[in-house]
Amino acid sequence: MSDLVSDNLNMKFTTPSGLVVHALKDVSFNLKEGELLSVLGPSGCGKTTLLNIIAGFLNPTGGSVKLGDNEILAPGVDRGMVFQQGALFEWLTVAENVDFGLRMKGADPVETAKKVDEWLEIVGLAGFGDTPTYQLSGGMQQRIALARCLINDPDLILMDEPLGALDALTREKMQSLILKIWKETGKTIMIITHSVEEALMLGERLFVMAPRPGRLHKEYRLPFAEMGLTQDPRDIKKTQHFSETREEILSMIWDMEEEIMGGGSL
Amino acid sequence: MSDFLFEQRNTIVAFLIVGLIISLALSVIKGRRVMATERTDLVFGNPAKALGGWYWIVTGMSFVMLIWFYFSWDAARAYNPKAANELCQVAKVESAIKPMRALFPIDNPNLRGTDLIARDSAQLERINNSLQTLALQHAAEVEVAAILTRLTSALVDQANPAYIKSSLKAEFQAIASRIDRLTVNFNDPAYPGQPNAVQQAAANAQPGWGDTGKEIPVLPATPLGYRYAAVAAEIGMVAKDFVKLRNTNPRLLAQVADIKSRIKAAQASTKANLNLSMAEQDARSKLYRQLNKMLKRIDDGAIFPPNSLNGIQSSLVSFDQAHIAQQGSLKTFDTWMMPGGRIMAGNSACSEQGSGRWLPKPSDTLGTLARIADPDIGFKDVPLLWYRWQPVGGIVAFLFPDWIADLVPGEYPRHNQNGEINSNFKSNVQDFVTGNYESFSIPVPMGHMWDSIVRVVIGLFFGIVLGVPLGLFMGLSRFAKGFFDPMIELYRPVPPLAWAPLILTIFGIQDDGKIFLLFMVAFAIMVISARTGATGTQLSKIHAAHSLGANRRQILRRVIFPNSLPEILTGIRIAIGVCWGTLVAAEMLAGTTGIGFVENVARKQSDYEVIWVTIIILGVLGLMFDLIMRSVIKRTIPWRGKG
Numbered sequence: 001m002s003d004l005v006s007d008n009l010n011m012k013f014t015t016p017s018g019l020v021v022h023a024l025k026d027v028s029f030n031l032k033e034g035e036l037l038s039v040l041g042p043s044g045c046g047k048t049t050l051l052n053i054i055a056g057f058l059n060p061t062g063g064s065v066k067l068g069d070n071e072i073l074a075p076g077v078d079r080g081m082v083f084q085q086g087a088l089f090e091w092l093t094v095a096e097n098v099d100f101g102l103r104m105k106g107a108d109p110v111e112t113a114k115k116v117d118e119w120l121e122i123v124g125l126a127g128f129g130d131t132p133t134y135q136l137s138g139g140m141q142q143r144i145a146l147a148r149c150l151i152n153d154p155d156l157i158l159m160d161e162p163l164g165a166l167d168a169l170t171r172e173k174m175q176s177l178i179l180k181i182w183k184e185t186g187k188t189i190m191i192i193t194h195s196v197e198e199a200l201m202l203g204e205r206l207f208v209m210a211p212r213p214g215r216l217h218k219e220y221r222l223p224f225a226e227m228g229l230t231q232d233p234r235d236i237k238k239t240q241h242f243s244e245t246r247e248e249i250l251s252m253i254w255d256m257e258e259e260i261m262g263g264g265s266l
Numbered sequence: 267m268s269d270f271l272f273e274q275r276n277t278i279v280a281f282l283i284v285g286l287i288i289s290l291a292l293s294v295i296k297g298r299r300v301m302a303t304e305r306t307d308l309v310f311g312n313p314a315k316a317l318g319g320w321y322w323i324v325t326g327m328s329f330v331m332l333i334w335f336y337f338s339w340d341a342a343r344a345y346n347p348k349a350a351n352e353l354c355q356v357a358k359v360e361s362a363i364k365p366m367r368a369l370f371p372i373d374n375p376n377l378r379g380t381d382l383i384a385r386d387s388a389q390l391e392r393i394n395n396s397l398q399t400l401a402l403q404h405a406a407e408v409e410v411a412a413i414l415t416r417l418t419s420a421l422v423d424q425a426n427p428a429y430i431k432s433s434l435k436a437e438f439q440a441i442a443s444r445i446d447r448l449t450v451n452f453n454d455p456a457y458p459g460q461p462n463a464v465q466q467a468a469a470n471a472q473p474g475w476g477d478t479g480k481e482i483p484v485l486p487a488t489p490l491g492y493r494y495a496a497v498a499a500e501i502g503m504v505a506k507d508f509v510k511l512r513n514t515n516p517r518l519l520a521q522v523a524d525i526k527s528r529i530k531a532a533q534a535s536t537k538a539n540l541n542l543s544m545a546e547q548d549a550r551s552k553l554y555r556q557l558n559k560m561l562k563r564i565d566d567g568a569i570f571p572p573n574s575l576n577g578i579q580s581s582l583v584s585f586d587q588a589h590i591a592q593q594g595s596l597k598t599f600d601t602w603m604m605p606g607g608r609i610m611a612g613n614s615a616c617s618e619q620g621s622g623r624w625l626p627k628p629s630d631t632l633g634t635l636a637r638i639a640d641p642d643i644g645f646k647d648v649p650l651l652w653y654r655w656q657p658v659g660g661i662v663a664f665l666f667p668d669w670i671a672d673l674v675p676g677e678y679p680r681h682n683q684n685g686e687i688n689s690n691f692k693s694n695v696q697d698f699v700t701g702n703y704e705s706f707s708i709p710v711p712m713g714h715m716w717d718s719i720v721r722v723v724i725g726l727f728f729g730i731v732l733g734v735p736l737g738l739f740m741g742l743s744r745f746a747k748g749f750f751d752p753m754i755e756l757y758r759p760v761p762p763l764a765w766a767p768l769i770l771t772i773f774g775i776q777d778d779g780k781i782f783l784l785f786m787v788a789f790a791i792m793v794i795s796a797r798t799g800a801t802g803t804q805l806s807k808i809h810a811a812h813s814l815g816a817n818r819r820q821i822l823r824r825v826i827f828p829n830s831l832p833e834i835l836t837g838i839r840i841a842i843g844v845c846w847g848t849l850v851a852a853e854m855l856a857g858t859t860g861i862g863f864v865e866n867v868a869r870k871q872s873d874y875e876v877i878w879v880t881i882i883i884l885g886v887l888g889l890m891f892d893l894i895m896r897s898v899i900k901r902t903i904p905w906r907g908k909g
Contacts, residue, residue: 087806101814
């Protein structure tokens with residue numbers, strides 16, 4: 001059992017001018033193995049901070065996060081990361097990017113090569129192994145980032161606005177790919193996004209976060225991800241349930257944004 | 267082979283120039299055709315299509331080469347190798363007649379005598395004026411005024427035709443008729459007759475134009491040359507006789523004697539009078555010195571009555587006309603084919619002056635390069651680029667410090683009573699680390715070029731090896747950035763050459779000092795570029811590597827280093843350029859080998875060919891380094907700017 005358990009997570013930053021910013025306040029949740037979670041919220045609500053803490057890049061000032069039995073204190077291979085811009089190593093080829101983690105571990109090269117071919121096949125880039133990454137499009141780069149993270153067989157996959165920089169069509173294809181991978185591998189996935197539709201499509205569970213201090217505002221359990229595995233996403237988006245939920249969340253976030261803006265102007 | 271090329275260089279150059287003119291014309295035609303096919307914007311053309319093209323490159327190269335051939339007079343020599351020799355004879359006439367011409371208003375606005383009278387009268391006037399302010403004792407003042415009056419009249423009387431000696435008039439007449447006779451001879455094609463066998467043999471034996479450096483054959487070798495050389499000899503004698511003539515008539519001599527005795531008497535009375543104040547003593551002796559000087563000038567007798575020289579002047583003018591007319595086509599050739607300077611005659615040699623001198627002929631430059639590239643000649647006993655056989659033992663010994671032998675336990679062997687020295691282990695080690703044993707030899711490159719390159723490479727190597735890690739460290743650590751920044755920023759902005767005197771004094775003028783100087787230059791550049799590269803690493807890449815399981819060392823080696831590579835390689839490219847420039851200047855400053863040294867010695871010897879050879883070598887090597895770096899950059903970091 002490697003559930004992700006967040007217990008009363010608190011994060012405070014002190015700015016150079018001495019101001020204390022409460023980035024996260026009392027964040028507690030329990031993400032079961034194999035669940036697909038999307039996190040949504042206005043800017044400044046602490047969603048990236050939350051992700052960084054889970055990834056181990058930041059240590060919380062209060063509370064704890066556990067993956068399975070281990071408390072998260074540092075980055076580790078049990079948690080894979082996918083970044084907005086891919087963060088690929090452009091001096092390496094596609095295959096060298098994908099097997100980066102295994103090479104760092106010093107894994108057997110023959111087996112590694114086999115695994116790389118498998119994963120390139122899964123993300124739809126078979127035969128691109130020797131291509132330099134800087135020659136690929138944004139969507140292809142994001143596929144490599146996915147493969148690079150998955151080849152390490154992490155328990156938890158963290159995605160920080162992974163599709164934010166892609167055009168609408170590529171984005172939809174990538175959403176299906178993420179769903180497919182989720183289904184086939186049964187990995188726990190946590191996606192941070194600022195697109196409400198994406199959050200609905202890629203969230204078995206959905207957290208809406210609120211700013212100042214950053215906290216969990218509301219949680220949804222949604223059927224759309226499951227539906228997306230079999231149905232055309234456009235059909236799903238046409239359903240009343242989808243559009244009602246979307247409007248509800250949109251107005252919720254809209255109100256939060258208004259509050260921030262109003263507070264700022266006073 | 268190279269001897270043959272050297273002997274035939276004039277023919278080769280002549281054909282080459284024709285080839286260049288043809289290629290210039292053809293490439294211009296081709297280029298214009300290509301341009302005509304492009305639709306261009308009416309105002310400025312199309313900057314996106316300003317791509318050059320091989321035909322315009324050919325045009326540019328041909329143009330530059332033709333300019334070079336033209337202004338260095340290589341073209342002139344190729345098509346008329348005898349021109350310099352003939353112009354040398356012309357220059358002999360000009361230089362022979364020069365002291366005589368200088369007295370007449372031919373090249374100058376005034377007659378020499380007019381200038382002298384103006385100058386001397388002004389000086390007498392000044393002395394007279396100063397007399398008023400000096401406030402001397404009355405008697406002395408009266409005496410000086412009297413001397414001044416006499417000096418003035420002696421000066422003025424020289425210009426008076428009434429006092430001129432009749433013998434002098436006759437001598438003027440003789441000079442004028444000698445010049446006239448020479449002018450007639452000059453215009454006579456048969457003058458001065460055939461050279462004799464000895465003259466002919468001497469003329470044929472002398473080396474040709476530029477055969478040995480700057481040499482212009484000085485003995486006449488053509489009929490025109492003979493005529494000019496003969497005229498030069500005669501007119502030189504006439505000029506010598508003329509400038510000896512002095513306007514020393516009896517009246518002037520009497521005046522001078524009178525003034526001289528007056529000054530002497532005045533000086534004596536000043537000396538005898540012990541009651542004079544210091545100031546008066548000084549003022550008087552200074553005044554008398556001035557008067558003596560003026561007397562000497564007037565005594566020279568260089569001023570003649572205004573119209574007495576008219577005969578000689580008109581003879582000279584018609585001689586000049588003959589002198590120019592007789593040059594004929596040679597004059598035209600000199601004007602059009604030997605631009606930017608002329609050939610001048612000295613006492614025993616002729617030389618090119620102007621662009622012909624400082625812009626060496628391309629053929630001579632190549633010849634010089636071929637000459638000093640010959641390892642037997644080289645430059646200052648060192649070949650340009652060659653090799654020597656070096657025992658391997660010496661090279662190995664260079665890698666080990668000598669004190670290793672001292673660390674070996676035991677004592678160095680001593681001689682025994684038979685005078686023998688038995689080696690032991692310690693002495694064997696000593697022999698090894700000092701290279702004191704027989705070993706086979708391998709060829710090792712040596713020479714000026716090689717020395718310069720090695721200095722740059724070693725300085726650069728240490729700059730990179732030490733600068734890159736420090737730069738990366740500074741790019742990643744707040745402490746390192748703050749701690750090392752002031753040190754580097756304090757020495758970096760100082761021009762490298764400003765450090766040179768200090769560094770060369772401390773480390774010596776040989777390789778050590780220069781390598782350290784280059785190391786300093788490269789080090790600062792590498793630190794800064796590596797720092798910029800490391801600072802530019804995106805945090806998400808480090809995070810990605812970290813979450814993929816890379817440890818700190820692996821992130822540094824696999825992520826931060828390759829990510830900084832573009833900046834580091836650009837830094838190396840800049841460092842090579844700066845090092846190359848600094849090295850040449852440092853070699854000029856001090857040292858005994860290196861391209862900069864060669865150029866500096868050539869400068870001291872005014873050896874323009876060698877200067878140009880070094881300039882060309884430096885340019886080619888610099889270009890080569892840059893091309894190598896460019897291709898390295900293209901191969902190693904094709905992703906640059908695309909991440």
